[in-house]
Amino acid sequence: MGNIVSFITVFGAWASEAVRGVQEARELVEWATGRINTMLEEQRDPTDEEWEEINARTMALRDKLHSDDR
Amino acid sequence: MAFSPPPNTPQTAAKATMGGLGAALSVLMAALLAWLTGAVEMPPDAEIEVALLGIATAAASGAVTWVMTYFKANRTKEESSPTLFSFAPFILFLFLLAGCATRVGDTPAQAVYGLQADYNAALAIALAYESQPRCEDGQDLTEAVCSDADVVEIIRSADNKAWAGIAAAQDVVRTPGATDDAVSLAIASARAAVDVFEAVIAEEIR
Numbered sequence: 180m181g182n183i184v185s186f187i188t189v190f191g192a193w194a195s196e197a198v199r200g201v202q203e204a205r206e207l208v209e210w211a212t213g214r215i216n217t218m219l220e221e222q223r224d225p226t227d228e229e230w231e232e233i234n235a236r237t238m239a240l241r242d243k244l245h246s247d248d249r
Numbered sequence: 250m251a252f253s254p255p256p257n258t259p260q261t262a263a264k265a266t267m268g269g270l271g272a273a274l275s276v277l278m279a280a281l282l283a284w285l286t287g288a289v290e291m292p293p294d295a296e297i298e299v300a301l302l303g304i305a306t307a308a309a310s311g312a313v314t315w316v317m318t319y320f321k322a323n324r325t326k327e328e329s330s331p332t333l334f335s336f337a338p339f340i341l342f343l344f345l346l347a348g349c350a351t352r353v354g355d356t357p358a359q360a361v362y363g364l365q366a367d368y369n370a371a372l373a374i375a376l377a378y379e380s381q382p383r384c385e386d387g388q389d390l391t392e393a394v395c396s397d398a399d400v401v402e403i404i405r406s407a408d409n410k411a412w413a414g415i416a417a418a419q420d421v422v423r424t425p426g427a428t429d430d431a432v433s434l435a436i437a438s439a440r441a442a443v444d445v446f447e448a449v450i451a452e453e454i455r
Contacts, residue, residue, distance in 0.1 A: 200377025204370035211366030215359055224358035230423065233365055240372040241412060244379055245405055 207236065357432045358422040361439065365415050368443045371450060375404050378454045400453045407449040414442030 214229060225233075384395035418439035421427050 200374050203376075204373040207369045207373060208366055211363060211369070215363055215366075218359055218362075219355060224356055224422075225362050229362070230419065233362065233369070234419075237365060237369055237372070237412070237415075240369060240376060241408065244372060244376050244408060 357436060360436055361415070361418045361422050364436070364439055364443060365419070368411055368415055368446065371411075371443070371447050372408065375408065375450050375454075378450075379404065403453055404449060407446045411442040411446035414439040 211233065214225070214233075218225060218229075378396050379401050381394055381396040383398050383401075418435040421431055421435035
C-alpha cells in the first residue's frame with residue numbers, strides 16, 4: 180500500500196510538470212501550424228520576421244535547457 | 250557476456266508485477282490527463298473505441314514492462330538506471346501527443362520552419378524534465394521527483410547537435426540561389442538531427 184501511495188505521489192508531482200511541458204509543446208506546434216497554414220494560403224515562404232519569431236522561441240527554450248541556475 | 254535469465258523468485262515476480270502495473274497506470278493516467286487538459290479531442294461516438302484502445306495500450310505497456318522489469322529485477326542498485334523506469338510509456342505518450350503535429354510545408358523553407366517547430370516541441374518536453382531538481386547521490390528515486398545530471402548532459406549534447414542541424418538548414422533555405430542538392434542535403438541532415446534528439450529524450454527520460 181505504501182508503494183502505491185508513494186507511486187501516486189511521485190507520479191502526481193512529476194505529471195504536473197510533464198503536463199505543463201506537453202501543454203507548452205502543443206502551443207508551440209499549434210502556433211507554428213497556424214503560421215504554416217498562412218504561408219500555404221498566401222503561397223509564400225516565411226518572412227524574416229517569422230524566422231526571427233520562431234528563432235526567439237527556440238533560443239528561449241534552449242537558454243532554459245542549458246541554464247545551470249538550479 | 251552470456252545471457253542468463255534471473256531466478257524465478259517471488260521477489261522477482263513481485264518487482265516485475267509492480268513495474269507492469271506502474272506502466273499500465275502511467276498510460277491510463279496520461280490518457281486521463283490529456284483528456285482533462287484538452288490535449289485530445291474526439292467525437293462523442295468515438296469515445297468508447299478510444300477508451301478501449303487506451304486500455305489495450307495500457308495493458309500492452311504493462312506486459313512489456315513486466316518482462317523488462319523481470320529481467321532487471323535482480324540487478325543491484327548501482328547497475329540499475331537512475332531514472333523512473335516505469336514512466337517510459339508516459340514519456341512516449343507525451344511524444345505521441347506533442348510531436349509530429351506540425352503541418353508539413355510545401356516549400357523547403359516551410360519544411361524547415363515546420364521541422365524547427367517540432368524541434369521546439371521536443372525542447373519543451375526536455376525542459377519539463379530538466380526543470381526538476383537534480384537527483385542527489387543515494388536518493389531513493391522511487392520516492393523522489395528529480396532529474397539525473399548525467400541524463401541532462403546527454404540531452405543537452407543531443408540538443409546542440411539538433412540545433413546545429415536546424416540552424417544550418419535555415420541558413421541554406423534562406424540563402425538565395427542555393428542549389429537543390431544543397432537544400433535537400435541540409436533538410437535531410439536537420440531532420441535526422443531532430444529525430445536523434447527526440448529518440449534521445451524518449452530513451453533517456455524514462
